Amino acid sequence: MKIAIVTGASSGLGRAFVRQLDREGGLDEIWGVARRAGRMEELAAELNTPMRALALDLVKPESIEALKDRMEEEQPDVRVLINAAGFGKFGTYADMTLPETSDMIDLNCKAAANLTAAVIPHMGRGGRVLEICSSASFQPLPGFNVYAATKAFLLHYSRALRWEVAPRGICVTAVCPGWIKTEFMKVARDTANGRTVRHYPFALRPETVASRALRDNRLGMAVTTCSLPSLVQRTASKFLPHCFIMACWEGLRRI
């Protein structure tokens, strides 16, 4: 049974990936993972490909175990893994509660790495992995500190993983877009200091990011930014001192 596993399938980018994979066809099933089963069932109803809605809280290690057990039982041929579950919170270190900081690290880093390691044994040649990082991964971001740091982890993890699994014919792409019009901002603003970041320039539609990311993964790219502004940011972060980029960010986010 050829399947795709998409985390974060109840909303935003994850949902756009599911729709895009459905349009592309060739899969027997799509397994969506998120906490809101109802949202995923609504999505499943509009697809041609059968979709399973796996209601799991990926912050909990037992959720990864449950998914691992299910794959052991059913032995699917996982053609595509997309790790899109993730969230950020605006605010400085002092604005964050302990659960906000821990859950961000647990979901964006631990769950992504553990889920990937659980899925790869069920992938064969031609398997595709898309780890949804962010342009926030290219440099530290005051006021969005923990989130940017978690995405830097995922970017580095993805790049090294690409080399580790290349001999097995699996292609890993780190997807590093800028702002996307999803529920992300609503979740991010819901903190003690949600006004730390006020504008989201060049925000893209999730459908645009999903189709560009899948295209660039198919082209074998290690990293994709999915847009020109994020590509400029990536290039600038390689050549300019990070303290200069942080100073620009500090100015821009206050406008």
Ligand SMILES: NC(=O)c1ccc[n+]([C@@H]2O[C@H](COP(=O)([O-])OP(=O)(O)OC[C@H]3O[C@@H](n4cnc5c(N)ncnc54)[C@H](OP(=O)(O)O)[C@@H]3O)[C@@H](O)[C@H]2O)c1
């Ligand atoms: N939007 C942006 O500006 C932007 C930019 C760059 C990168 N990204 C990244 O893109 C990815 C998708 O975000 P989005 O923009 O689509 O935001 P979104 O609309 O808020 O979607 C986030 C998804 O993550 C899932 N999720 C959150 N906590 C979870 C948990 N504990 N267990 C399982 N699933 C969980 C949510 O599902 P439930 O709530 O149902 O669990 C939802 O499906 C994230 O990794 C984000 O960091 C976003």
